[in-house]
Amino acid sequence: MSLDQFGRHIHYLRLSLTDACNLRCIYCMPEAMTFRPETGRMRPDEILRLARLFAASGFSKFRLTGGEPTLRDDLPDLARGILELPGVKEVALTTNGSRLTERAAPLFRAGLRRINVNLNTLNPEKYRAMTRGGDLQKVLDGIEAAQQAGFELKINVVAVRGYNDGRDAVELARLTLARSWYIRFIELMPIGRIAGFQQSHLVPEKELIDTIAAELGPLEEQRREKPGKARLYRLNGAAGMLGFISSLSRPFCRHCVRARLSSDGRLRVCLLQDGETDLLGPLRAGADDANLAALIAQGLQSKPREHALRASVIPQTRVMSEIGG
Ligand code: SAM
Ligand code: SF4
Numbered sequence: 001m002s003l004d005q006f007g008r009h010i011h012y013l014r015l016s017l018t019d020a021c022n023l024r025c026i027y028c029m030p031e032a033m034t035f036r037p038e039t040g041r042m043r044p045d046e047i048l049r050l051a052r053l054f055a056a057s058g059f060s061k062f063r064l065t066g067g068e069p070t071l072r073d074d075l076p077d078l079a080r081g082i083l084e085l086p087g088v089k090e091v092a093l094t095t096n097g098s099r100l101t102e103r104a105a106p107l108f109r110a111g112l113r114r115i116n117v118n119l120n121t122l123n124p125e126k127y128r129a130m131t132r133g134g135d136l137q138k139v140l141d142g143i144e145a146a147q148q149a150g151f152e153l154k155i156n157v158v159a160v161r162g163y164n165d166g167r168d169a170v171e172l173a174r175l176t177l178a179r180s181w182y183i184r185f186i187e188l189m190p191i192g193r194i195a196g197f198q199q200s201h202l203v204p205e206k207e208l209i210d211t212i213a214a215e216l217g218p219l220e221e222q223r224r225e226k227p228g229k230a231r232l233y234r235l236n237g238a239a240g241m242l243g244f245i246s247s248l249s250r251p252f253c254r255h256c257v258r259a260r261l262s263s264d265g266r267l268r269v270c271l272l273q274d275g276e277t278d279l280l281g282p283l284r285a286g287a288d289d290a291n292l293a294a295l296i297a298q299g300l301q302s303k304p305r306e307h308a309l310r311a312s313v314i315p316q317t318r319v320m321s322e323i324g325g
Contacts, residue, residue, distance in 0.1 A: 002297070008255070008303070010058070011060050012059065012061040012062075012063070013054050013062050014261070015063065016260065017064055017078065018072055019067045019264070021033075021321055022099075023098065023131040024131065026160065026197070028158075028321050029320065033321070036264060042280055048085075050261060051082045060089040061088075061091075063094055065324035067263065069094070070099040076107050076109070079091050079110045080111055083111045092116070093115045094156070096134070097117040098142060100139075100142025100145050101145045104149040108149040113150075113151060115146050115154075117143055117155055118158075119156070121168040121172070122136070122171050130160065153182070154182045155183045155184065156184055157186065158185075158188055159187070159208050161201040162201065165203040166211060177216070180239045182242075182243060183240065185205070185243070187202065187247055189247050189272065191323070192315065202248065204249050205249040205250060212235075212242070218235075219242060220233060220235075229245045229252040230243035230245045231250070247271075248310070259303070262276070262324065265283065266279065267279055268323060269304070270307055273315060275302055277296075279292060279295055
């Protein structure tokens, strides 16, 4: 079991399969983003070897992310491979949803059951603007395909001031009245070279809740199954739920049980602090499993007590798409 120095049981790995993406969301990456060459990205055998070592050190939950993980043709094989590792209880996916029409059924057959889809507005023009060119209909079709396949879905919404913080957020929340969807609003985090934009476009959780309540009535707070990052609410009589994840307004570091592995094989123990441990370099240089497991253990011990955004310490080395969210 991986207990860190503050007693947290770190058992949830967000595994980025690629830094490349078919969208360029304004809140995630700069417009002129370039991606890493293929050689710098972990190969399937490298991903599975490191995943096995993480599982052996107590990680039971994995989330495949990116960049856009559905760009990898080997995604179903990787999902199946990780699910088959001893100790792994759950593998989930985070995606922009644009390729789910083709990918949902093979992923379900591979054993995946939970998908988070990133969807910021139901307005096609605004969606195009926020993703710099994305096609909303593809995402809606993808969500439909995932539901048909049998997936449990969550929708992630990043609220960006002046883009989707008014009517768009209300319309997304309204969906939960009739459908049993779980829609989570994620507070915009400042990361890397677009931190200035992100800071100036932050919509605090309280403001968003007030905007939704003004249109749709009060949000009733729901009991959470376990302490964690999202606070849960339900609109009066709604079939679905609303969640709010707010790293700045209401940090949840005390309950953070996550680590991240970037597509270039670096263990990052806090999304919002830059420290990383290179695993792919040593792996390619011939390190054995014991050496790699020791590097993982060492990295986990460096997990900070909390991020330092409130003290204006902003991570610099990567943008969000290079970490995986
Ligand atoms: N491409 C996939 C997607 O869009 O879901 C997976 C990778 S993306 C980096 C993972 C999550 O990060 C997305 O749900 C997105 O909403 C979130 N995200 C991106 N930039 C963010 C930011 N600056 N602050 C908060 N969340 C962000
Ligand atoms: Fe791509 Fe996801 Fe980042 Fe949007 S949020 S640019 S879809 S990685």
